[in-house]
Amino acid sequence: xxxxxxxxxxxxxxxxxxxxxxxCVLLTAACAPPLRTExxxxxxxxxxxxxxxxxxxxxxxxxxxxxxxxxxxPMRHLRVNFHVMNSADSSHNFQPDEGRAYLLRxxxxxxxxxxTNIRNWRSPQGxxxxxxxxxxxxxxxxxxxxxxxxxxxxxxxxxxxxxxxxNYSRKVIDKYAxxxxxxxxxxxxVHPDDSIKSSTYRAGGQGIALGTALKVAGIFETKExxxxxxxxxxxxxxxxxxxxxxxxxDGCPDTDPHPNKCWVWGPxxxxxxQATNNMMDYNAYQIALTPCQIGxxxxxxxxEKSAVRKCLLPTWCERNPTRDVVxxxxxxxxxxxxxxxxxxxxxxxxxxxxxxxxxxxxxxxxVQPGGRLWLDGARMHNACxxxxxxxxxxxxxxxxxxxRILKQPVLDNCPAPTFKEKRR
Ligand SMILES: [Zn+2]
Numbered sequence: 420x421x422x423x424x425x426x427x428x429x430x431x432x433x434x435x436x437x438x439x440x441x442x443c444v445l446l447t448a449a450c451a452p453p454l455r456t457e458x459x460x461x462x463x464x465x466x467x468x469x470x471x472x473x474x475x476x477x478x479x480x481x482x483x484x485x486x487x488x489x490x491x492x493p494m495r496h497l498r499v500n501f502h503v504m505n506s507a508d509s510s511h512n513f514q515p516d517e518g519r520a521y522l523l524r525x526x527x528x529x530x531x532x533x534x535t536n537i538r539n540w541r542s543p544q545g546x547x548x549x550x551x552x553x554x555x556x557x558x559x560x561x562x563x564x565x566x567x568x569x570x571x572x573x574x575x576x577x578x579x580x581x582x583x584x585x586n587y588s589r590k591v592i593d594k595y596a597x598x599x600x601x602x603x604x605x606x607x608x609v610h611p612d613d614s615i616k617s618s619t620y621r622a623g624g625q626g627i628a629l630g631t632a633l634k635v636a637g638i639f640e641t642k643e644x645x646x647x648x649x650x651x652x653x654x655x656x657x658x659x660x661x662x663x664x665x666x667x668x669d670g671c672p673d674t675d676p677h678p679n680k681c682w683v684w685g686p687x688x689x690x691x692x693q694a695t696n697n698m699m700d701y702n703a704y705q706i707a708l709t710p711c712q713i714g715x716x717x718x719x720x721x722x723e724k725s726a727v728r729k730c731l732l733p734t735w736c737e738r739n740p741t742r743d744v745v746x747x748x749x750x751x752x753x754x755x756x757x758x759x760x761x762x763x764x765x766x767x768x769x770x771x772x773x774x775x776x777x778x779x780x781x782x783x784x785x786v787q788p789g790g791r792l793w794l795d796g797a798r799m800h801n802a803c804x805x806x807x808x809x810x811x812x813x814x815x816x817x818x819x820x821x822x823r824i825l826k827q828p829v830l831d832n833c834p835a836p837t838f839k840e841k842r843r
Pocket of ligand 1: 654658664
């Protein structure tokens, strides 16, 4: 009997033995409230707040790369192709094999220069040196490599002075450009033989930007290596990207008007004082770009109406999982942004959005508990007209993500609230 009773007691004990574990599980669940995620919809507009004067979304100051968070201003990729213009007898420009090798090296040199930035010699002391955040990418069509060779006696040459001046002519572009609305077409032309022989004609590296195409000359004739011409190409593309010459009044407070007479720096006056290294001056270096110049380039690239924007690789349509952005401190985006991944405002982080924000298809903005999103008249959409998910606010116990409206925002390309969401 005793043995039977012991067994029964043991069984009973075994049953009770699991209770502390169960209690712990219940206790833990009670101590850690669940994470709740709800989609956020801005309240209907109301007129009780007068619109505050705000900076224009086209202002270059809204597009300065943040060196601590370069990913906040995604890298831009400008599509380019090349056209080597030659005479019908093929004697006036590169042969295809040599030309392809030369142009691929030139493109690499241009991108190396864009990846580099140094202090603009004529900027005020303390002016920051920012990354440029744009590059070129060769853009072939099906069946080609994006480098074209044309043999045309009436269109292979470039004349910048005199009676037969044709540098402003768009004829060669109209006839040979490939995808000119979406690719920056670069034409490699040559100075004509008789111009080169003239003592008054400048037959060196020259170029001209015409819309989203550019014509350059002097590269083949001078027989200099590609390393000597990245400045020329980057300067001309700079014009396409809305930049003026830096030696004139160009609207940038960090460039300084000057006579533009010094090709290189020298120890003697005036070039000990007046030499410059700005990409938008004429000099042997053309390597420096100021914050204002960089901001202007990004402002035009973000402008949905600009022709240049159509020449960018549209990296913002779909999500790139390596490009998610997490905001962990106080951040203000005064210019437009085309993000390439999810946007999360982490606990303790705050983000104020003032202009257009494009979110890739299928992505969302998440405001985590303790994170804060300020919407100051922002327009959030997908710039490729695809659907993104919208804004989601998370809460955990008393800690909530917050969305604060300073000026009524607009949400496009995301699903309308469901019946259940409307009732919340
Ligand atoms: Zn120029």
